[in-house]
Amino acid sequence: SAVISQKPSRDICQRGTSLTIQCQVDSQVTMMFWYRQQPGQSLTLIATANQGSEATYESGFVIDKFPISRPNLTFSTLTVSNMSPEDSSIYLCSVFGIYTEAFFGQGTRLTVV
């Protein structure tokens, strides 16, 4: 199984500011995924990040709001820009294992005040 480290684990941010979440994987992976999990809700895919190309965003998510970097095969960042209280969620990084099972980081719990 892949070991995924996310930083920070939680943060409280002022509205209008931005937060960058880091995701580090212990092995090289082609695709990395970013999910949002709103309180008491299911997981919603924000975007898929491939190394060396632009991230692919799902409907309802845009690059200006959630810019993603993927500088190498073990690391990615997700930035939540110009935050509002509606962005308060858990943000999760995920990768595929060798059998296409999904592994998740521990998540970043974001509260916007």
Place this chain on the structure above:
Amino acid sequence: QQQVKQSPQSLIVQKGGISIINCAYENTAFDYFPWYQQFPGKGPALLIAIRPDVSEKKEGRFTISFNKSAKQFSLHIMDSQPGDSATYFCAASWDGNQFYFGTGTSLTVIP
């Protein structure tokens, strides 16, 4: 449109009882059906998964039952324990593509 529908939303079971969570899907292209367990403050962890070539898979106290014709699959937790109290998500995907998650079931096992 919800690709994977999960029920119930919450479940309370006595210690030692059987917990059953159900999921249904529409897309017949799905070929991988995992269940995830999530504790508060943690990311989802893969619990058990099944592919449509088998009707049942068992790992310890956890069993997936799969009904391809009905497009349904379920998680059975035998001899439920208080430590099993968590949120459970079913999911579906195909050919290594995007995962679609159910809405989650909050399980509480009371002593």
